[in-house]
Amino acid sequence: MTDARPYSPGLEGVVAAETALGKVEGERGQLLYRGYRIGDLVEHGTYPAVANLLWTGDWDPNHRLPTAPVPDAVMTALRALPSNAKPMDALRTAVSAWGATELLTYPPTPEQARGLTAFSPSALAAFARLRSGKEPIDPDPSLDLVPGFLYQLTGEKPDAGTARALDAYFIVGAEHGLNASTFTARVIVSTRSDLASAVSGAIGCLKGPLHGGAPSEVVEQIHQVGSVERAEQWVKDTLDKGERLMGFGHRVYRAYDPRAAALRKVAESMEHPPEWLALATAVEDVALRVLAERHPERALKTNVEFYAAPVLMGVGLTPDLFPATFALARHAGWTAHVIEQAADNRLIRPDARYVGPAERDLPA
Amino acid sequence: MTDARPYSPGLEGVVAAETALGKVEGERGQLLYRGYRIGDLVEHGTYPAVANLLWTGDWDPNHRLPTAPVPDAVMTALRALPSNAKPMDALRTAVSAWGATELLTYPPTPEQARGLTAFSPSALAAFARLRSGKEPIDPDPSLDLVPGFLYQLTGEKPDAGTARALDAYFIVGAEHGLNASTFTARVIVSTRSDLASAVSGAIGCLKGPLHGGAPSEVVEQIHQVGSVERAEQWVKDTLDKGERLMGFGHRVYRAYDPRAAALRKVAESMEHPPEWLALATAVEDVALRVLAERHPERALKTNVEFYAAPVLMGVGLTPDLFPATFALARHAGWTAHVIEQAADNRLIRPDARYVGPAERDLPA
Numbered sequence: 053m054t055d056a057r058p059y060s061p062g063l064e065g066v067v068a069a070e071t072a073l074g075k076v077e078g079e080r081g082q083l084l085y086r087g088y089r090i091g092d093l094v095e096h097g098t099y100p101a102v103a104n105l106l107w108t109g110d111w112d113p114n115h116r117l118p119t120a121p122v123p124d125a126v127m128t129a130l131r132a133l134p135s136n137a138k139p140m141d142a143l144r145t146a147v148s149a150w151g152a153t154e155l156l157t158y159p160p161t162p163e164q165a166r167g168l169t170a171f172s173p174s175a176l177a178a179f180a181r182l183r184s185g186k187e188p189i190d191p192d193p194s195l196d197l198v199p200g201f202l203y204q205l206t207g208e209k210p211d212a213g214t215a216r217a218l219d220a221y222f223i224v225g226a227e228h229g230l231n232a233s234t235f236t237a238r239v240i241v242s243t244r245s246d247l248a249s250a251v252s253g254a255i256g257c258l259k260g261p262l263h264g265g266a267p268s269e270v271v272e273q274i275h276q277v278g279s280v281e282r283a284e285q286w287v288k289d290t291l292d293k294g295e296r297l298m299g300f301g302h303r304v305y306r307a308y309d310p311r312a313a314a315l316r317k318v319a320e321s322m323e324h325p326p327e328w329l330a331l332a333t334a335v336e337d338v339a340l341r342v343l344a345e346r347h348p349e350r351a352l353k354t355n356v357e358f359y360a361a362p363v364l365m366g367v368g369l370t371p372d373l374f375p376a377t378f379a380l381a382r383h384a385g386w387t388a389h390v391i392e393q394a395a396d397n398r399l400i401r402p403d404a405r406y407v408g409p410a411e412r413d414l415p416a
Numbered sequence: 417m418t419d420a421r422p423y424s425p426g427l428e429g430v431v432a433a434e435t436a437l438g439k440v441e442g443e444r445g446q447l448l449y450r451g452y453r454i455g456d457l458v459e460h461g462t463y464p465a466v467a468n469l470l471w472t473g474d475w476d477p478n479h480r481l482p483t484a485p486v487p488d489a490v491m492t493a494l495r496a497l498p499s500n501a502k503p504m505d506a507l508r509t510a511v512s513a514w515g516a517t518e519l520l521t522y523p524p525t526p527e528q529a530r531g532l533t534a535f536s537p538s539a540l541a542a543f544a545r546l547r548s549g550k551e552p553i554d555p556d557p558s559l560d561l562v563p564g565f566l567y568q569l570t571g572e573k574p575d576a577g578t579a580r581a582l583d584a585y586f587i588v589g590a591e592h593g594l595n596a597s598t599f600t601a602r603v604i605v606s607t608r609s610d611l612a613s614a615v616s617g618a619i620g621c622l623k624g625p626l627h628g629g630a631p632s633e634v635v636e637q638i639h640q641v642g643s644v645e646r647a648e649q650w651v652k653d654t655l656d657k658g659e660r661l662m663g664f665g666h667r668v669y670r671a672y673d674p675r676a677a678a679l680r681k682v683a684e685s686m687e688h689p690p691e692w693l694a695l696a697t698a699v700e701d702v703a704l705r706v707l708a709e710r711h712p713e714r715a716l717k718t719n720v721e722f723y724a725a726p727v728l729m730g731v732g733l734t735p736d737l738f739p740a741t742f743a744l745a746r747h748a749g750w751t752a753h754v755i756e757q758a759a760d761n762r763l764i765r766p767d768a769r770y771v772g773p774a775e776r777d778l779p780a
């Protein structure tokens with residue numbers, strides 16, 4: 053019996069879900085959350101307001117969400133992890149342990165999403181301190197989520213510019229349609245499982261470099277450039293050697309990545325702009341010009357990672373915390389997709405084609 | 417711009433992967449692992465031999481795999497969990513914490529699969545004891561995986577018949593093609609993430625009742641029947657009331673579920689058959705006859721859950737441990753699929769159709 057069904061490796065072009073959350077318009081270079089442009093959201097909103105928009109559909113620019121305390125059971129688990137554990141593994145474990153203590157029910161709710169999104173920054177900050185021999189810091193309920201995260205990470209309340217820059221990063225990272233991790237979260241909850249199962253699965257998926265990327269490579273690249281004066285020569289030398297420039301080009305965006313545009317705008321407005329920033333904008337300007345000269349046929353434009361790296365470095369995060377910080381930002385989108393999936397649920401279960409040995413007897 | 421792409425809710429009938437592992441033949445009532453019939457594997461093999469077959473393609477009926485110790489960091493996390501945590505949540509957290517301590521590299525290997533499959537029974541047994549105020553028991557390297565799990569759970573080495581019955585359950589639960597949890601594992605590793613991320617995601621997916629099922633309902637049903645003499649009347653009364661008989665019918669199998677057949681055979685050969693068993697076979701015989709009389713047009717046959725429940729009760733497991741024990745058995749298939757996915761990887765990322773508001777300005 054032959055199997056005539058078409059095989060869709062990677063499910064490319066297969067529509068697996070309908071969503072009212074994120075719309076990615078690659079040709080135009082636009083990203084919409086529930087219809088609102090990402091640039092407008094960064095300009096007028098905060099991450100908690102954007103998360104609330106994704107969960108509920110309501111736009112309240114004054115919506116607040118302080119970070120939440122880490123339950124004792126989860127803190128004990130984080131203390132026990134080896135200091136060389138990867139932050140993504142620690143965050144995935146913390147979210148799973150949180151789910152084990154919360155006894156979550158189905159269907160997932162905005163209240164559950166709020167709870168998890170407020171918990172995870174505290175958990176990541178705690179792990180980052182513990183692995184350096186420092187004690188975790190309790191949430192300060194007077195701070196909103198992103199400055200609260202920075203406070204629990206560093207022990208100091210961030211200045212307004214620093215908090216604003218990271219908040220903008222959280223907004224542009226909050227949601228991006230049906231990527232692999234968001235799809236993972238929807239598949240998991242489609243069995244009527246719970247929110248923590250879905251998000252810990254999504255974190256494990258985002259951990260892969262084909263999805264979470266390698267933001268530390270952009271940092272390394274800016275290190276290599278070293279100074280604004282060297283930018284042009286370095287870009288040309290790198291392309292002459294046939295090496296790839298990090299932070300340019302995107303699978304979907306043919307025009308300038310709207311998230312990069314929003315982050316550049318915020319980065320340029322920072323009160324204490326880090327050295328990285330002047331260098332990053334110089335490298336970007338040179339790189340776009342040289343790339344356009346050499347490859348006019350390609351649409352290589354700056355992508356979000358190019359500016360994410362300077363912003364994350366600028367607020368004091370070490371590169372090995374970048375992927376887990378991206379995961380914190382994506383909590384809003386993951387949890388909103390989980391709520392959306394459960395609201396009109398159908399078990400997600402594709403088929404496989406068997407290509408193994410024909411029926412046979414065991415060897416004697 | 418209209419979106420003309422076809423929407424495949426649930427991805428039903430979409431071929432998302434090619435696999436040489438499990439082949440489910442619903443019409444014939446056959447299940448093959450790498451071409452070998454499930455009945456033959458149960459008759460001539462053990463769970464470690466079957467797991468090794470799935471990982472490597474080699475059939476060695478004498479292959480052994482004792483359970484592995486729980487790393488200190490993971491045991492600390494398990495001790496910290498509340499005693500009312502769900503066993504599936506505890507197992508998901510343990511696998512995630514194990515991954516955080518193991519520093520797994522990509523691609524996943526049979527050696528990693530062996531390590532995780534040997535670890536998880538010890539972790540679940542430890543949690544089951546800790547929540548009852550008992551101390552965990554170290555692995556006994558002289559015991560193979562399934563008797564080792566029972567020993568660590570109960571503190572007593574199981575008799576041969578009991579171990580054999582649970583081993584058969586592990587074999588029939590090891591693999592079943594591209595169900596939702598196995599698909600989750602493949603999506604996660606398709607980003608070049610790691611084995612523990614994939615399996616902890618799969619556990620979270622299996623936790624949902626639409627996938628992991630509700631084996632405790634079969635136990636409840638047999639409780640209600642009470643005695644062999646009452647079986648016929650109870651079955652008729654239940655159907656008269658329009659209620660559903662648990663453990664009959666399957667989405668794929670139209671003929672007798674080959675896993676149920678293998679389990680009934682083993683259950684009937686148990687040295688100390690539990691009371692459940694006589695009752696279960698009596699209920700099955702009556703139910704199949706009455707169902708065939710009343711619904712000759714339907715192909716309602718016994719499914720694997722019908723015999724899983726008596727076997728799991730028979731070896732001393734409480735119903736709330738059934739789903740997590742199923743997850744232990746499925747480790748072999750999950751990890752084999754993860755290895756297979758990585759060997760010829762392509763990022764799994766379907767599309768979504770946006771059905772939300774059109775582009776709009778933020779409210780003033």
